[in-house]
Amino acid sequence: MTSESTKPGTEADSMYELYAQFTRKKILFILLLIGIIIILVGIAASTGSADLSLYEVYAALVGRFFSFGPESSWVADVCLWKLRFPRIFMAIFAGIALGTTGVVMQSVLKNPLADPYMMGIQSAAGFGASLAIIFGTGILGGSYLIAGNAFLFSLISVGIIIMLADMKGASAETMILTGIAVMFLFSAMTTFIQYFAEAEAVKSAMFWAVGDLGKTSWDDFYVVIPLVAICFLYLLWKTWDLNILAAGDETAKSLGIPVRRVRISVMVVSSLLVSGVVCFIGAIGFVGLVSPHICRMIIGGNNQYLLPAAGLMGAILLIVSDTIARTVMSPAIIPVGVVTAFLGVPFFIYLIMFRKGEFW
Numbered sequence: 001m002t003s004e005s006t007k008p009g010t011e012a013d014s015m016y017e018l019y020a021q022f023t024r025k026k027i028l029f030i031l032l033l034i035g036i037i038i039i040l041v042g043i044a045a046s047t048g049s050a051d052l053s054l055y056e057v058y059a060a061l062v063g064r065f066f067s068f069g070p071e072s073s074w075v076a077d078v079c080l081w082k083l084r085f086p087r088i089f090m091a092i093f094a095g096i097a098l099g100t101t102g103v104v105m106q107s108v109l110k111n112p113l114a115d116p117y118m119m120g121i122q123s124a125a126g127f128g129a130s131l132a133i134i135f136g137t138g139i140l141g142g143s144y145l146i147a148g149n150a151f152l153f154s155l156i157s158v159g160i161i162i163m164l165a166d167m168k169g170a171s172a173e174t175m176i177l178t179g180i181a182v183m184f185l186f187s188a189m190t191t192f193i194q195y196f197a198e199a200e201a202v203k204s205a206m207f208w209a210v211g212d213l214g215k216t217s218w219d220d221f222y223v224v225i226p227l228v229a230i231c232f233l234y235l236l237w238k239t240w241d242l243n244i245l246a247a248g249d250e251t252a253k254s255l256g257i258p259v260r261r262v263r264i265s266v267m268v269v270s271s272l273l274v275s276g277v278v279c280f281i282g283a284i285g286f287v288g289l290v291s292p293h294i295c296r297m298i299i300g301g302n303n304q305y306l307l308p309a310a311g312l313m314g315a316i317l318l319i320v321s322d323t324i325a326r327t328v329m330s331p332a333i334i335p336v337g338v339v340t341a342f343l344g345v346p347f348f349i350y351l352i353m354f355r356k357g358e359f360w
Helices: 002-046 054-065 074-109 121-135 142-167 172-195 199-209 218-237 239-245 249-254 259-281 287-299 303-327 336-354
Strands: none
Touching: 002 054, 002 074, 002 287, 002 303, 054 074, 074 172, 074 218, 074 239, 074 259, 074 287, 074 303, 121 142, 121 172, 121 199, 121 259, 142 172, 142 259, 172 199, 172 259, 218 239, 218 259, 218 303, 239 249, 239 259, 239 303, 249 259, 287 303, 287 336, 303 336
16 A cells, blocks of 8 residues: 555656656757867867967967966967968857757758758848849948848848748748748749859859858858847747647647747747858858757757757857868868768768658
8 A cells, every 4th residue: 555655756756857867968968069069179270281289279269368378379379360260160150050940940840851941041142142243233332242132132031931921821831832932933043143144253153152161250250149149049948839839730829829920930030040140151051951850869859958959069060061171172172061961961861761750
């Protein structure tokens, strides 16, 4: 009798302990990703035409912010702070933006293939950039001519998707189909204007379209930081709603979630997030698609942990890809989008062939 009376409590304690173990595992995984990023920053910054030691890299980092830190050489300071750190730190924040956006789009649209590229955002940005590169026209001048155009047209694509989807109740299926239509529309328009352009302009537009971190400056980075931070925090705040949406629209409505408003708001914010990054670095594929799946296989589908984990995984993938792009054919530099595709395609095929439906 005594054992039977204590059994429910024992089972409850066991379930709580199991939940606590899963939670600790997820937190440890996120901390591990942060540690890997710190290590990769040193490796990426020390690799290049001018080889530097890891000590010089971390000395330059610590010495810039703390007066008591170790001294670094003038050559290391110039090489790192003028050339390598801007693109490495941009890779971190761009990877966070792409990975985070991938999680949100896959969750909201209930589609494991959803990412910024499929929604037409990157195609629209490519069209805006092509207009600036080929015709020299844009809403902004100077160094922000291309970025301004890319950002404007990516927002236009988002506006079209949201407007058309809202007319049909903002369902996931409508958003996906509208996004695919917008993607093909802007791809066709880009091809059309490139057909009449000079070869050099087409080459520049194509190089931008596959992604490039080489022209990143600290000014660009300072624009990206607040945008990524604000959008990321908002999406992190909405992860509970995203978890409920995963159970279905009817279930979410019965629990008091305004499905239409939540779906549109998180799509707008995530689109703004990726647009603000893509306009500076170009269209980089597969990071937003692959990062969520890697993390989902390890820590599950709880968006409260999946969102930051996928963002950090995106940063790792982009740092590694950019380092390979800079060094594999040195002194020539491969567009980073080419490397992400080479790394992403095998994993994507593996996911389809062997793990289909297992973690979704």
